[in-house]
Amino acid sequence: MSLEYHADVPREFGKNLCACISCHLVKTLDQFVDGGCENCGFLGMEGDKDRCLECTTVSFQGMISVMDPASSWCAKWLHLAKMVPGCYALSVQVEVPPDIKEIMGENGRRVHEAG
Template sequence: MPRDSLLKQEIKMGSAPAQIPTSFGHELRACLRCRLVKTYDQFRESGCENCPFFKMEEDHERVVECTTPNFNGIISVMDPTRSWAARWLRIGKFVPGVYTLAVSEPLSEEMKGICDDERVQYIPPKRL
């Protein structure tokens, strides 16, 4: 099956992969809700594939509100539903992509309210 057809099929099924970071320097950020890792510019251009309700691509200040450059470790997940590591990290229902192992900052109260309104789970980081 051609790659375009596979990608269309994945999008239809809801498992299209997230963008892979275009660089691995200081411009990397992690989503505070789902821990997806991309560059600042990628979040600004296309938002978060797991958290489209944050609308980061429409309001660029949301990129700073909903992401952080402070995170620990990186894991690439190709098939979250079958990966024991993804299940252990509680990212088994998210799209394939690059994720951090942990963030240390919580979402703001306003962003938590958006999660509540959208009826999506938010698990705050554990206190260190």
């Protein structure tokens, strides 16, 4: 099976990784600034570092690489079955800003907050 569309994988691992607060995609902050989030274009992160800082978090636990989200039981368990192939955080600890929460709701995304 050929996957034509996928998320960028993190260019490096360590302290520079962050996760999208909406879909939990993991990349470096620079990658989010350069290309936005492949799953959450509605957040408008591409080219806007301040927006990327609002819509990502460094507070996440674990990471999984998903090659075929539609057939992966783990992707289904983590509600990633409709996301693009890529690296995802297992859990994200964040308080979602009200304006971002509203945008997520308007785009059919559930808000998973810490607490």
